[in-house]
Amino acid sequence: MTPLAIDLPFTKRTLANGLDVIVHEDRHVPIVAVNVWYHVGSKNERPGRTGFAHLFEHLMFEGSEHYNAGYFPPLQQAGALLNGSTNADRTNYWEVVPTSAIDRALWMESDRMGFLLPALTRERFETQRDVVLNERRQSYENRPYGMVMMALSAALYPPDHPYSWMTIGSAEDIRAMQLEDVQEFFRTYYHPANASLVLAGDIDTERAFELAEAYFGEIPGGVRPQAVSNGALLLTERRLVLEDRVEYPRIYLAWHSPAMFAADDAELDLVGDLLANGKTSRLYKTLVYDLRIALDVSAYQSSREIGSFFLLVATAAPGHTLAEIQSRVDEELRRVKESGPSVEEMERSVAQVEAHFMYRLQTVGGFGGKSDQLNAYNVLRGNPGFFAGDLDRYRNATRDSLQAAAQAYLALDRRVALSVIPRGQHALALEDSTAVSVS
């Protein structure tokens, strides 16, 4: 079969104030996606101030100097869908508006980039601080296995490493935040030189650049903040155990792995598929389908800017132990390192990757839409045109390169092995595990 032609065309220019502007035309539906990335996330925080980047994201929806009555109403009135999110590496904001409302969306988006602080009151700040505490309760504290990633992050990284805390932050830090902290944060990170704007959809490219210049050109550019870097290393297997309100024990195995887009990042992504994507994957077939010692299994490369981790998770079936699961997992990992994937497994992988890259071209806006992808490549790779190159990383992967990546990164004696167990049942953890707690 001829190789699929898959691409995501665009035009990029940088305004005098440092704002990157990227435009992609797609006239299929009369909508335009506005997508802004600020290159700041929880990795720019420091211990004692965790959760700040995310709380700040909430404040961006409360109004700005020239429209001081909330961010949602005028855009909802225009038929927009809008949202934002924060992770360790970046904060993104987006609107999908009818073509007729593009001016309004850009007016609003530029107003909060340039003029947020005058609208920010103590009352709004304190309300959103409480909303975020509720978000933390809902999404983490009151959910089975919800606190696991906090324990895992703390185990993988030393306390001063910016990936050692989660983006939601600690409840104690969130409570301690002050309005005054917001001002400095905004000035440091929320300016054109640390941002990237994509307009995608039913819009003429030249017109899009004119609008971007008109609305964002007047905002003074700031100093691009220094990149955060930090190393982390595991020299042994760290066995930990966490109690939770759950029915079944679950094991989390985590390894340090190469940063997003670095050599072997795509290979490890494919190793994750090989191990646990679909019924025919190695571990699903062994643990869940044939032996039935696990209820589920997943494995994936969690790619991030300054260092990733590879995570393998499996829940024990009633009557079976985490030790059984771990021993089978290790056996399979040894096999992958000894002989790599089969020819058929590689074919299946490539077919899935190609289809999924095509699926990514279906929507202009929202999380993961074309505008979001162009910004991801621009901010994290410095090249919005990396879509095709990204696909090539996967197309160029081979049985040998997957095998080599597994050998290099998935060491059985250098990882975190976290057992999550129903309350009080410590005997269900892997042997010699140290108890940890998170709050």
Next chain:
Amino acid sequence: MTRIDRSRLPDVGVDPRFVFPSIVRHTLGNGLRVCTVEHHNVPIITINLQVAGGSGADPEGLEGLAALVADMADEGTGTLSALEVSDALSRIGAAYDVDVGGDATDFSLTTLTRFASRGAALLADMATRPRLLESEFLRVRQLRLDRLRQLKDLPSAVAEQTFLRLVYGNHPYAHLAIGSDASLRRLTSDEIVSFHAGAFQPSKSMLIVCGAMTHEDMRRLAEDTFGGWVATHGSANGARAASDIEPVAGPVTKLVVVPRESAAQSELRIGHLSARRVTPDYSALLVMNAVLGGQFVSRVNLKLREEKAYTYGARTSFDWRRGMSPFVLQTSVHTASTADAIADSLAEIAGLRGTRPPTDEEMSLAKASLTRGYPRGFETAQQVARSVSMLSLYGLPDTYFEEFVPKVNAVTGRDVVDAAARYLDPAKLTTLVVGDYSAIAETLRGLNLGEPQMRAAEF
């Protein structure tokens, strides 16, 4: 470059024209109805088979049957084992999904158009010729039983399941599609085979094909892959559809608590049975819901989140079915704020119906948001296929998409007040709390909803 005027917001221009997808209907020799929709954005195709009989068709005591049958589709077909089905799906990079609703089951497969024939043939095999082997049935059932035990720890699942039981009583809609521990244990492989034979009939199903192909090519694809599907007969035939059964209104339980010791939040559901999806008042209800809690800027969310900070978010919705469907307010609130959040929620529902009808501004916001955002839902083949499935499920006309905006725009404030009076009734509301009872018992008493009925999280 002229400076931007920041003293006023730019107006929104004239709504752009949008041509809604046009549906071409066909009927195959075996009676299968087929809708084709051309969607030429990306070389992708979605094939959606809608089969009559969702979880509402589960026989009493065998809840979970329809969902288990649906789940068995990818566990082996005429020529392929369960693992071979999985392999075949991944070789075409297919996204395969099954949605078991109250009234129907939707099987959906999306793939690249270059694999359209393989994808359609695979879906046809899976849905119409599954092996339904006993060994696979026992494995899948065990996974579901284990899943049910896990759901007990998930407050939102506990709330959803308990709420359905409370509002529907003994009605066939009164359970989650997954069923219960007891009902799943009662199921046998014979019932799986017999339910499939009864419910999976070409003459009672609808095939929707949407993608970057011509109508004629899609029709031929349907004929080649689903044309050989022959009707069989089984036990589910003749059973009365859940939508035809009127729920029996019992005495209203005002307050129900499912205790969850030391929970950080209380999961809330407040609602009652309200309307059918096919009600002529649908547009008015849509606008009413948008004002009350259907979007970010709505009374409930502004009150509970933006003013009081009790929650990360609160919303209202209708859980639509062909038959009587519930209106529900749902949120998860800080334990200490539980009673206050309930009081505010009840006040907002009662207010819209009585002392605080929607303002002109609220009406305009709700309508503009619903109508101007409407074309956004037609961007992908999957979205379009799902919309066409919805027409089929509720028997809506092919002109539905074009008529949506004018109908919503025609809704007046008076219509919303009337709809609220007719379809919302504070006296019928049941308030369900999944939370730390010992911490909230005293403040709940202050709500004057009577002694709470205590329930356990049972699946």
